[in-house]
Amino acid sequence: MPYRHRLWIAAVLGIAAIVVVALGPGTAPVSAGAAASSRTVGGVALVNDATHRPVLGLSPLTDGTVVDLSRLAGRDLGLQAESTGAATFTLTGASGGSFTATGPQGYVDCPLLATPDEYTLTVVTERGDRRTVRFTVTDSAAAGAPLDVLFVGNSLLGTFTKASGENTPQLVRHLATTRGRTLNVTQVIHSGYTLQHSWDDGLVGPALDGTKRYDYIVLQEYSTFVALSPADALRTLLHTYEPTFARALKPGGRVVLFKNWALVDPDPFASRAAAKTAIDTGYAALSTALHTPNLLAPIGDEFETVAAERGPSYLIVPDGKHPHDRAIYLDAVTLYGILFHDSPRDLSDLYVAANDAAYLRSVAAVAIGY
Known part of the structure; x- marks a missing residue:
């Protein structure tokens, strides 16, 4: 059997496995991290x-x-x-x-x-x-208290813009400053790492030991991991990370799952559409299985909207994987809107050309409900 086909079958079986794990016998499906109960509305x-x-x-x-x-x-x-x-x-x-x-x-x-x-x-x-x-x-526009946010991920979250030298967490903080808001950023970012690798190497444990507590924890998994190894991604989230959330999150705090984009080369999937379907399925299962209140940041959905209108190269650099400066801006305005409960439509252009910035903010605003 060709290698490409073996990987495809493995991916399909992995998705099936995650559904079995998340919705095993006697377990009701739960959305957005609400606790499962046969007598409780999911959310x-x-x-x-x-x-x-x-x-x-x-x-x-x-x-x-x-x-x-x-x-x-x-x-x-x-x-x-x-x-x-x-x-x-x-x-x-x-x-x-x-x-x-x-x-x-x-x-x-x-x-x-x-x-x-x-x-x-x-x-x-x-x-x-x-x-x-x-x-x-x-209906008051009170500035609100500073937010404490932990970002855990790899180069998709950590790529620095050529224009300003900021990665996504730093750019979210910059945007907050332009709106008179304060974002205290803690970041654990290591290129090429899965979330499990970051844990195994002792990089993220100190940030989740309860010494510091967060309003949000943003988790960005390795680019293709959720699509190709959904059962392993679920195991990482539920068994490695979730046990820390009770001590690491403030009361009312939430987890944000950063839904990655499909790569330009979809291999081992037959098309980028197939890769996107696997990403969507995997992340939906993660959100459903997680008992901690959580939401999906629809980054990959936004990328598809933009790619359909302006082509993948508008957001993704020639390596077919990493974000262009415009993509980092799109990620940042999306996360700003989610974290601060504020429409991104009127945010600053920063380093992005005015027409491009307005377009990207509009895409983000629609995707996150503003």
Whole structure:
């Protein structure tokens, strides 16, 4: 059997294995890191009605989430429960406002979300599954507290721009500064490493020992690892990293899984579309299996949007793998929007030509729900 075909079969079997591990006997599927329970709604997303996408960073809603309307692209918001069939939403404000509606597909428009208040939301599905979450809606553009973020990855996250000499975490911090925000960056980045290699070499352990706690932990896996070795990627996430999250994350903290892009050469996959499908499948399974609240940064999705319109070389350098300066900017504005719950549409161009920067910010904004 040709080597290419053996790798393809291995990849398919690996994806099957991850599904078996994540959804084994007696285990219910769980999205965005919510705890599995036969009587609990998996999670509730805040949805931008204009784009029909979850607002990442704010979704899934958890106790203590603050929704700042002044940082959203619009105030038309809805609620989406992860459930099959209908779900009834009851939203009650501390000031007396209330809203109850049933969405046949687990989704409802919710005009009350345009009113600043402290809210209690209860979602009940048609089979009796239930989730209650308490959050705040505000319309003030308060600067907010500094964020502490740990970035763990390799050269896809660590490539420095030729224009400014900044890698992605540093560029996110730069963007935050232009908006009057403070980002305290801790980074563990080693070229060519998987997350497991970073752990085995003792590089990341000290950052996760609980001495310092983070609002977010951003994890970027080796470029092809999740697509080709999904079971190993799942084992790394659940058995190596997740046991540290309780001590390393602040209350309400989340994990951000950096969804990598498909390489220009898709080998051993038949096409870049096939490689992208394997990436999507693998990352969805990781997010589902992870019990810690988490979300997927849709970097690879954005790359495909741009590649379809302007070609892969617009974002990827001639080696077919690493990011161009424009790609690093796209990654940074996406992560800024997620981490700070703020639309990236009006961020600074920095070193990118104005037309290109506006285009990339628009792609990012749509992908993350702004």
